[in-house]
Amino acid sequence: MFEHAMSGSATNSGLKTSLRHVSAGGVRSESVRTANLSTLLQCLHFAGPATRSELVEETGLTRSSVAALVGELEEAGLVVEHAGSPDGSPGRPSPTVSANSSQNLVLAIEIAVDDLAVAIVGLGGKVLHRIRVDHPRDLSTIDETIADVAELVAKVRSATKNTPLLGVGVAIVGLVHRTTNTVVVAPNLRWNEVPLGNLIRDACSLSVPITVANDGNAGVLAESRRGAAVGQKNVIFLSGEVGVGGGIIVDGQVINGQGGFAGEIGHMPVNPEGLDCGCGARGCWETEIGEGALLRRTGRMADGGRAALNSVLDSAAAEDPNVLRALARQGEWIGIGLAGLINLFDPGMVVLGGTLRRVYPYVIDSVNEVVVGRRLSGREARMSIVASTVGEDASLLGAAELAFQSLLANPLTVHRA
Amino acid sequence: MFEHAMSGSATNSGLKTSLRHVSAGGVRSESVRTANLSTLLQCLHFAGPATRSELVEETGLTRSSVAALVGELEEAGLVVEHAGSPDGSPGRPSPTVSANSSQNLVLAIEIAVDDLAVAIVGLGGKVLHRIRVDHPRDLSTIDETIADVAELVAKVRSATKNTPLLGVGVAIVGLVHRTTNTVVVAPNLRWNEVPLGNLIRDACSLSVPITVANDGNAGVLAESRRGAAVGQKNVIFLSGEVGVGGGIIVDGQVINGQGGFAGEIGHMPVNPEGLDCGCGARGCWETEIGEGALLRRTGRMADGGRAALNSVLDSAAAEDPNVLRALARQGEWIGIGLAGLINLFDPGMVVLGGTLRRVYPYVIDSVNEVVVGRRLSGREARMSIVASTVGEDASLLGAAELAFQSLLANPLTVHRA
């Protein structure tokens, strides 16, 4: 289990850099311990509490090693042990080990088009406190938005007794340069070149590491670690909101690309004769499967927002034939783009999130029909298209996972504040 | 360097992933040695001979460890050492270590639409013997093709004194199921469900491991290890031949997807109102940028083959305005699809191979224009679109690298025959 956290294929050997002068590739014995601590902590974080014997079985390590490693994690305050109780089977009961979710907290922030959300999440994935508020686009400047975020952060932090944090994760509807935590462009927010990481750090007086990421990339992380795609190593996450975002998992890892811009699924060119897109190009997938397209097809105003969307869903529930037809058409376009992605990635699962989660029942048949027709691998590959199970908090929870990544990779070298 | 051997997420120690190749999860001390042997051998295989001190610097290991590890590799016959000679600088000369390319051979086979190629390649990438022959599609049955391959294999093997092989790599223009080495479908060859790996093994009486892969996936491997994309961690390889193939490297690794079907770049839907594609769908990218499209646009017969293509290139060289215009149009379509892929992967480099390598000078301007216009990350990301440098042997050399992968990952557990 948990290979997703570390990728690495059996016969691996990808090459990366060429010239001989970069960072060391050699491995020392100490690193073995780090790797094993990491494996154990990931087990507990992602799969929940486990007895020591279960950990032995899952990791393949010996009882002695697990005892020593768990002891070290406990000493560091990362896990807690509870005495085991008899369960009816013979043998000495094994104590239960759990992630210490009350003392290893991260801050998660989501900046969506018409929403802000903030949460404090404990190791193991326990959401200790969460706030989501409406925050309509165009009603706030960047500075105001940051101030609003800071206010929410203050609330959740005081609700959790200002317990020190391990890190901060931020998900935002925009293109993010990962090494600088900068939002290069967020069309729906009309942001350009916003150093979001630094702004949030200053506004909230944070001194722990901050990771900013695209909301789709955060969403797929949540979906793959705690949602519908748990256990899947190759996943496409398609999230239709005002814009169409997404995230892709290849061999257990979210793909970031060279600068962190990867995963912009909504701007694949699918219809050169199509509509103009907010990104400046024409005929992007987003123009055919975004919220606007659905509202247009059902005779609503394309910028009708949430109310219009609800009306569409109501009509669909009432089996309005025009609306159902429009949804089927929508599904065909979803299928066309998905088929291309499936031929590109050969995923084991496709997850539809955001608004697409709500329209799922009305579009899935036409989606499947188109996909099956265009898939090259035909029936060979088993692949399913499912609705998100994490739901509206996908990006928020993904942001939390981003903040945990460094701890999980290197459990014993952590700083909190 | 060579973190590629370990990939791993940004924050982790890098080690973990390399050690992680044992499925269990836990890492034992022996794996450290395997990982370090692998790192050293990859250094020598990909970057060529190096002195022991260079290896020390590259791996970060100590002189003692490198000495021991190199000694072990030498004992296994994988590397050879030559006494160092004074180079004008002070200090004791360091012996040079090189991959033993005369005794660690793999067999590479490429089955293209109108070509067969076979080569014997030594560790370090030295091509010891290579044959490429015309083999027009539709003139042979599957069995005949396999027999032709077997004949070529016998030739190259006897030319290399039937030295035992470490493995076999096969690249083919078709969709390959990796775990079974089966060609699910190869439209241009009209193959369906061909157990190619087994057929070749039997026809050539081979007893070493065989790896069959899609030609585009093999091509990108060659290009990234020994061609234009050396050192790049995120690469898109687009190879236009009769069909349009490709391969994608994410974080230093070729992406295979769930069953090995990933990388089918040519069948992205880019024009729903476009032409019917051989795959059964309509408006695939291949219908706009494949060889047929170019011939069509330049007034030739779409199935004119190599002769027609040469005539187009001649006209282009003679600056025939109609042909140049058609090529520019071709470039626009290449750009449209590439822009989508770039938004999806955020690569550091795009490599154009196959026929596209030859038309590169005539299309690159319009490609770039479209791509710049449609890229979301704008000027933020440095990304270049270049022509393949490996050339017509990309898939063949990639197949060889496939065959080396297992040895490189685990240098001391090899069987030859």
Next chain:
DNA sequence: AAGTTTTGTTGAAACCTAATACAAATATTT
């Protein structure tokens, strides 16, 4: 010729997990 610099070699020390033996805690059998 003596000193400096770089590199190979060797043995001890440090780190990590596995293996083994034994103790503890529970269920089952007599």
Next chain:
DNA sequence: AAATATTTGTATTAGGTTTCAACAAAACTT
């Protein structure tokens, strides 16, 4: 109720791997 079997925790020893430190070897420099 006592003995036995089963499972798990603990402690000790052994095996594997790397680093460290000291020394030797081979080159250049003064």
